[in-house]
Amino acid sequence: xxxxxSTTKKLPKKILLERxxxxxxxxxxAGSVSTETKARASAENGKKGGRPEKPLESYPCTCGQCDxxxxxxxxxxxxxxxxxxxxxxxSS
Numbered sequence: 361x362x363x364x365x366s367t368t369k370k371l372p373k374k375i376l377l378e379r380x381x382x383x384x385x386x387x388x389x390a391g392s393v394s395t396e397t398k399a400r401a402s403a404e405n406g407k408k409g410g411r412p413e414k415p416l417e418s419y420p421c422t423c424g425q426c427d428x429x430x431x432x433x434x435x436x437x438x439x440x441x442x443x444x445x446x447x448x449x450x451s452s
Contacts, residue, residue: 416441 405411416426419437426437433439 413444 416437419440420435421437422435423433423438425433426435426441433442
């Protein structure tokens with residue numbers, strides 16, 4: 361039994377790349393559209409203090425020293441904890 365060949369014509373790579381770039385540009389523009397509803401929601405969230413921070417427990421500790429509170433460490437949880445205390449010191 362013979363296989364059926366596709367009748368669609370393959371497009372050159374250059375045309376396919378241009379189409380991909382056009383789709384990307386359209387998507388970026390569509391996502392950055394600001395509406396009154398978005399502006400109102402953003403203002404309300406700003407009054408509440410903005411987006412809440414993730415709990416430190418959601419960041420992995422790879423050094424084993426983060427829970428002892430020994431200052432800045434080089435693991436994700438230690439860096440995040442240090443940044444939060446640094447931010448608090450700057451605001452006061």
